[in-house]
Amino acid sequence: MRSRRCSTKPACRRASDLRNQICQTSRDNGRGRVELSHAIAIVGLGKIARDQHLPTLAASDKLHLAGIVSGHARDEDVPVAATITELKAQVPDLAAVSLCTPPMARTPLIEEALGLGLDVMVEKPPAATVSVAERYSGMARDAGRALYLTWHSREASAVEPAAQWLAGRSLHRMSIAWKEDVRVWHPGQEWIWEPGIGVFDPGVNALSILTRLLPGTELHAATLKYPADREAPIMADLTMAHGKTAIEAAFSFDQRGPQTWTMTLETDDGVAELREGGGRLFIDDAEVAVPEGTEYGRLYARFADMIGTGAIDADLSPFRLVADAFMLGRHERVGAFRWDD
Amino acid sequence: MRSRRCSTKPACRRASDLRNQICQTSRDNGRGRVELSHAIAIVGLGKIARDQHLPTLAASDKLHLAGIVSGHARDEDVPVAATITELKAQVPDLAAVSLCTPPMARTPLIEEALGLGLDVMVEKPPAATVSVAERYSGMARDAGRALYLTWHSREASAVEPAAQWLAGRSLHRMSIAWKEDVRVWHPGQEWIWEPGIGVFDPGVNALSILTRLLPGTELHAATLKYPADREAPIMADLTMAHGKTAIEAAFSFDQRGPQTWTMTLETDDGVAELREGGGRLFIDDAEVAVPEGTEYGRLYARFADMIGTGAIDADLSPFRLVADAFMLGRHERVGAFRWDD
Structure with missing residues (x-):
């Protein structure tokens, strides 16, 4: 959808601070080649999303915030929708979602995202129970999509x-x-x-x-x-x-x-x-x-490399x-x- | 070690009732071929072993009780040893063990058995914690041995x-x-x-x-x-x-x-x-x-078929x-x- 250069990429603290930024889908990597930036959406615009995910995405070369799924987000500089399906309809080149909702009830969100062909990154802990968390890998494998159950620390x-x-x-x-x-x-x-x-x-x-x-x-x-x-x-x-x-x-x-x-x-x-x-x-x-570098910077750098590969990183040992x-x-x-x- | 025919195979209730039985390692299957009976040991001679495992093995065509690992078993009609390693030294054709100890502290027993080249069957629940239970499959796979985490019901x-x-x-x-x-x-x-x-x-x-x-x-x-x-x-x-x-x-x-x-x-x-x-x-x-048939009869029939194949049946969903x-x-x-x- 967008292919303009970013002017600045501050590690800002709020989505509203991003308003005047222009995000890219491609940029010159300085060696004469153009690298792709993947369009990603945040699902669940709570404290962790505003404190960590949005500023990290604003600073990323490999990813750009292309939308937000939230029941209450207002006045953002990217499309906001109530569901992942609605957002995907508005942002057809959406490649991935990052789930920042609380750990309960993520299964339908993951199913919906995988069903739309999206790769999925998940905030810790992955679920409310181990039974549910154990299912995600199989769901992603069946869908042929990448899944990253993150542990930011x-x-x-x-x-x-x-x-x-x-x-x-x-x-x-x-x-x-x-x-x-x-x-x-x-x-x-x-x-x-x-x-x-x-x-x-x-x-x-x-x-x-x-x-x-x-x-x-x-x-x-x-x-x-x-x-x-x-x-x-x-x-x-x-x-x-x-x-x-x-x-x-x-x-x-x-x-x-x-x-x-x-x-x-x-x-x-x-x-x-x-x-x-x-x-x-x-x-x-x-x-x-x-x-140098930040926890979320490294998480998103890793996830960017996983997008489109079908890779699965789903270590549940901390949760167990x-x-x-x-x-x-x-x-x-x-x-x-x-x-x- | 033994290759005589069984005279009777009652579903008896106590190890001591087995005293006068003769167990087999091979028998004619009635179609002119000789089928092997695998030598198996019970590890942990508590209530469940005496109530279910011993009588089931006494009635099995495919398995025979070749020893018991127990710190307190006395006066049994098969070799008794304090450790799996000691029993294996006494019973070189031992093929498998069935763990009937309480679920705590089974990891060293499974490691010891796999290290001796034995296949392993485990009473429910498989462990005291999910972290430990999740490790068993990998241990068996690495050892190339069969593992059956049973759910008798x-x-x-x-x-x-x-x-x-x-x-x-x-x-x-x-x-x-x-x-x-x-x-x-x-x-x-x-x-x-x-x-x-x-x-x-x-x-x-x-x-x-x-x-x-x-x-x-x-x-x-x-x-x-x-x-x-x-x-x-x-x-x-x-x-x-x-x-x-x-x-x-x-x-x-x-x-x-x-x-x-x-x-x-x-x-x-x-x-x-x-x-x-x-x-x-x-x-x-x-x-x-x-x-017709019993829970433990079917468990052991299945395990007998797994012995020597490296098969792993380790569904942890009930425990999760x-x-x-x-x-x-x-x-x-x-x-x-x-x-x-």
């Missing part, structure tokens, strides 16, 4: 350097502290207290890094603390192991003051600490340089550990939760 | 007839009542109250039939009732759906008086009721004939629905549990 800048550092060492012990204040990071997002979510919304980010560093990690025990008036945990303590190596994780959604997203790896040859959700790496307390924690979790009740506490 | 006599009856009909609604007294069926088996088990020990049997009849069933909500002094549910109510068809299940481990294992299928053309755990089928209240129920389950506490109540 795996793309944090320090994760790959940490994996490389760990590769030559023997791990003695690992501890994870993932503690944030839900009132700050998810203000008023009541869906986050749906059963199966709660503190595992951030917690699964830690588990996605963990399963990148130590595939095959098993969960052996868990204690889950539920607010008196909510049906999802506000705190969780997990006892896990990778082979004979003990892994402890403490998740909190009720952390006032300093916020902590840290993983500590004690090895036979030094201690590594991933801080700030995998964004920074410290070896024996000295910070080491990590690659969440299911395991609920399955083995000993429940405790704590005080009622208030957003304005 | 799927082999109940009325399940296939019910599936065939349902195939030509439109299902309006399904309800499951799976209510038994744990004190009667699992006397003193404290492991059944380990986190993740409880009433789902029988409940997953219902879910294994359900997922045979209606693959792709999704769980939408659950209420789990935990005894005040136990960390596994004694009752569970599940709200599920297959497409737009509602499926309700009520599980109890605290059912006094009549015991109920019933599934009711209301269709556009009559009502089917599977009773007695899938053993009997009623269409519009009239009982219909179902095939259990994980989903724990994940989405709203918890309630009920009175303390007593075995002698």
Whole structure:
């Protein structure tokens, strides 16, 4: 539909900031060839879409925002439709969708997108239940379309350097502290207290890094603390192991003051600490340089390469550990939760 | 090791009853050819092994009990060893093992068996967690061995007839009542109250039939009732759906008086009721004939055919629905549990 050059590609924070940009479907790559930019739509224009997906797409060379599927989006600079089917009718060259709706009820959206011949990228966690999440790969395979079930924290800048550092060492012990204040990071997002979510919304980010560093990690025990008036945990303590190596994780959604997203790896040859959700790496307390770039920048770069290939990247291991924690979790009740506490 | 004919093959109830039997490794099939009987060992000589596995093997033409791996078995008529490796050294023609230990900590047993070149059959549920259960297929594939993660209730006599009856009909609604007294069926088996088990020990049997009849069933909500002094549910109510068809299940481990294992299928053309755990089928209240044979007889007949082929039958869909129920389950506490109540 569009083939003009972008003038600027700021990592802006709101869709409305994109209004005066011109997005491209092709651009000169500087080596005399023209690269295609794929038309992609965001489905579900909530906080994560506005904070991360829209600015990342605005900065992308390989993808451009061609529409939004939302029941309540208004005044955007791209076509908005109530359904994927309606948007595809308005934007015939639409190649892909990125699902940013909450994890419940995504199956019909994925079915609809695949049925329209679109490739699909999915925000974490992929579904409300493991049974549903397990079906997506087969659906995409049957449709011959690409599917990317994303784990954005795996793309944090320090994760790959940490994996490389760990590769030559023997791990003695690992501890994870993932503690944030839900009132700050998810203000008023009541869906986050749906059963199966709660503190595992951030917690699964830690588990996605963990399963990148130590595939095959098993969960052996868990204690889950539920607010008196909510049906999802506000705190969780997990006892896990990778082979004979003990892994402890403490998740909190009720952390006032300093916020902590840290993983500590004690090895036979030094201690590594991933801080700030995998964004920074410290070896024996000295910070080491990590690659530039953002989590969502790398997610979308990877998805752009998958479009049209039928590739499927659907690792459910972080989500299975969440299911395991609920399955083995000993429940405790704590005080009622208030957003304005 | 042994190649004599069996004189009798009663479906006896205890290993000690097998003492005077002679088991075969080959027999004339009546058409002038000799069929092999595979040497198999039971790992874990608990209630289910004595009640079902040993008598089934005693009655099998295709398999014979060649040993038992147990830390406490005594006075059996076959070799007993503390580990699979030790038993294999005593019984070099051992072809397979059948794991009857509780679902926790089976991974090292499966690794050990596969490492010895043995095919593996596993009692339900396959593991304590979905993460662990998901690994078994890959382990067997890498080892080139057969793996059968069994769901014995799927082999109940009325399940296939019910599936065939349902195939030509439109299902309006399904309800499951799976209510038994744990004190009667699992006397003193404290492991059944380990986190993740409880009433789902029988409940997953219902879910294994359900997922045979209606693959792709999704769980939408659950209420789990935990005894005040136990960390596994004694009752569970599940709200599920297959497409737009509602499926309700009520599980109890605290059912006094009549015991109920019933599934009711209301269709556009009559009502089917599977009773007695899938053993009997009623269409519009009239009982219909179902095939002879036992659940475990069919399980072992199937496994015997898999031995040596590298085949893998590892459907985890019943277990994933259990994980989903724990994940989405709203918890309630009920009175303390007593075995002698």
